[in-house]
Amino acid sequence: MPISRFLAFPGINAAVEILLVGEKFKMRRINPDYVRVVSETANRSPYFTLISMRLVSFAIGECRLEIDLGNKHLQPFGLVHGGVFSSIIDAAAFWAVYPEIDENSGMTSVDLKLNYLAPAQGGKLIAKGRRIKSGRTLGLGEAEVIDDAGRILAHGTSTLMTLPNMQFEYDGDLPPKFINM
Helix, strand or coil: CCEEEEECCCCCCCCEEEEEECCEEEEEEECHHHHHHHHHHHHCCHHHHHCCEEEEEEECCEEEEEEECCHHHECCCCCECHHHHHHHHHHHHHHHHHHHCCCCEEEEEEEEEEEECCCCCCCEEEEEEEEEEECCCEEEEEEEEEECCCCEEEEEEEEEEEEECCCCCCCCCCCCCEEEC
16 A cells, blocks of 8 residues: 655645655646636535635645635624634545545545634635545544734634545536655
8 A cells, every 4th residue: 555745845836745665756736727627616616606705725734715704604693604714624635635646536524623803894704725634534624714914814724635546527528636756
């Protein structure tokens, strides 16, 4: 069974996965064309468009999502609804872990824990996701939500289950997820 390690190299923007197969090392990184197509498709998905959420970037172990806030995000007291925070945290944890799973697998959340740290009334929510652990069947991601002034508004974690043989829904031929180096 291959042993996998993810490393970051100075001067290289994306993390590189080092696979030890037998006694040989194979290096791979996520394909930028795959990232582009998947990001564009995710951003057009019904739920993302409903809450105006955008997947700005994702790479091995990290991602960034944003929501430009409007009246539809507010609860009756004029503050951003807690469900908006939980949605962006759930998505950021997901997209931070997703790049490391096999190409023919999908994922779903099995739990979500979050802390609301400060209210928001408008502007922009920015979520930075980070992979904590990626295993064969479960992954753990975390996300921090800040406003456009850099104030921390919420933090959360999500456990994600890998679902084998689940394809990303896309009309057309998806570019390969990984590039071998």
